[in-house]
Amino acid sequence: MKALVFSGPGKVEWRDVDEPKLLPYGAILKPIAVAPCSSDVHTVFGGGVPKQENHVLGHECIAEVIEVGSEVRDFKPGDKTAVPAITPNWRDKAIQDGNYGHASAPFSGHQLGRTQPGVFAERFSVADADTTLAHIPEGITDEQALMSVDVVTTGFTGAENADIRFGDCVCVMGIGPIGLMAVAGAALSGAGQIIAVGTRPICVNLAKKYGATTVLSYKECDIVSEVRRLTSGVGADAVIIAGGNANVLEQAYDMTRYGIGRISNINYFGGTGYLPLPIFSGGRGMCGKTLRMELAKGGRSRIERMMIMISCGRIDPSPLVTHHLDGLEKIDDALYLMRDKPADLIKVMVRI
Numbered sequence: 001m002k003a004l005v006f007s008g009p010g011k012v013e014w015r016d017v018d019e020p021k022l023l024p025y026g027a028i029l030k031p032i033a034v035a036p037c038s039s040d041v042h043t044v045f046g047g048g049v050p051k052q053e054n055h056v057l058g059h060e061c062i063a064e065v066i067e068v069g070s071e072v073r074d075f076k077p078g079d080k081t082a083v084p085a086i087t088p089n090w091r092d093k094a095i096q097d098g099n100y101g102h103a104s105a106p107f108s109g110h111q112l113g114r115t116q117p118g119v120f121a122e123r124f125s126v127a128d129a130d131t132t133l134a135h136i137p138e139g140i141t142d143e144q145a146l147m148s149v150d151v152v153t154t155g156f157t158g159a160e161n162a163d164i165r166f167g168d169c170v171c172v173m174g175i176g177p178i179g180l181m182a183v184a185g186a187a188l189s190g191a192g193q194i195i196a197v198g199t200r201p202i203c204v205n206l207a208k209k210y211g212a213t214t215v216l217s218y219k220e221c222d223i224v225s226e227v228r229r230l231t232s233g234v235g236a237d238a239v240i241i242a243g244g245n246a247n248v249l250e251q252a253y254d255m256t257r258y259g260i261g262r263i264s265n266i267n268y269f270g271g272t273g274y275l276p277l278p279i280f281s282g283g284r285g286m287c288g289k290t291l292r293m294e295l296a297k298g299g300r301s302r303i304e305r306m307m308i309m310i311s312c313g314r315i316d317p318s319p320l321v322t323h324h325l326d327g328l329e330k331i332d333d334a335l336y337l338m339r340d341k342p343a344d345l346i347k348v349m350v351r352i
C-alpha cells in the first residue's frame with residue numbers, strides 16, 4: 001500500500017508500507033479527504049519532535065470505513081466518518097481522572113501520524129472505532145467536517161481554557177486557521193471586545209468575520225501597549241496564544257489583567273530551551289495571572305459536538321479551506337503549500 005512517509009529531515013517520499021492491522025475494537029479506513037497541518041510541516045521541515053524514518057504522516061482526515069473489528073457496534077463498512085486528530089485511549093485508567101491528552105504517557109492522546117501510522121496513505125487504522133470515529137451529520141460539507149477534526153476543536157480548546165465570561169476582553173495572538181477558530185470560539189463564549197493580532201490580509205478579513213472587534217498588526221504597532229490602551233490600561237481579561245515564537249508568552253503576560261487574567265496557550269513552540277516569563281509583569285510571582293497550556297480536545301463525542309455547532313449554523317469553518325487539490329499523490333504538494341504559505345492560503349484540502 002502507498003503512503004507518504006517522513007524520509008529524513010526536510011524530505012518526504014511515497015513508499016510501499018505494510019497494510020494497517022485490524023484490532024477487535026478497531027477499524028480500517030480509506031481517506032476521502034485530508035489536510036496537511038502546520039505540525040506536519042514542523043515534523044518534516046524542522047522544529048518538531050524528531051520522527052523515525054518511514055513514519056507515515058498526517059492526522060487530519062475524513063474517511064470511509066472499509067472494515068470493522070468483531071467488537072465494533074456503531075460503525076459499519078461504507079460509513080463516512082470524521083477522524084479526530086486527537087484519539088485518546090478511552091480504556092486507559094487515567095482517563096477516569098480527566099487526563100485525556102496525556103493519559104498513559106505525554107501526548108498519548110495524539111496517536112495518528114505520531115505513535116501510529118498516519119492518514120496520508122491508501123488505508124489506515126484506528127484502534128477503537130466506537131470511541132474515536134465521529135458520525136458526520138446531514139448537510140455538513142466535506143470541508144466543514146475536515147476542519148472540525150483539528151482546526152475547530154483546537155481553536156475552541158483555546159477559548160474554553162481561557163474561561164471566558166460574558167463581556168470579557170479577549171486577545172487572540174495569531175490568526176492562522178487555529179487562531180481564527182479561537183476568535184470564533186471566544187465570540188461564541190460571550191467575549192465582548194476581541195482583539196486579534198495578525199497581518200495576512202486574508203486572515204484579517206476572516207478574523208473580523210468570525211468576531212474580532214479590532215485587528216492589530218505587530219508590524220505596525222507595539223501590541224502590548226495597544227492592548228493596554230484599548231482596555232483603559234487594565235489589560236485583557238484573557239489572552240489566547242495561537243501563534244508566534246517564545247516571545248509571545250512574555251507579551252501575553254504583559255498584556256493580561258492582574259488578579260484574574262487567564263492565558264491559554266494552544267501554540268506549538270518548536271525547538272528546545274526556555275519560555276520567558278517576565279518577572280515584573282508576572283507580579284514578581286504574585287500577579288494572579290493563570291497560564292494554561294494544553295493539547296486540543298479530541299475523541300468521538302467532542303468532534304460530533306463540533307459538527308453540531310456547524311450543522312446548527314453557529315460556526316462555518318469552510319472559508320478556511322482556500323485551496324483544493326485532487327488525488328492521493330497530491331498530498332506532498334499540499335504539504336509544500338502549507339510550508340510555503342502563499343498569500344491567499346489558509347488551509348488546503350486534498351480530495352482522495
Ligand SMILES: [Zn+2]
Nearest residue numbers: 037060085150
Ligand atoms: Zn493538525
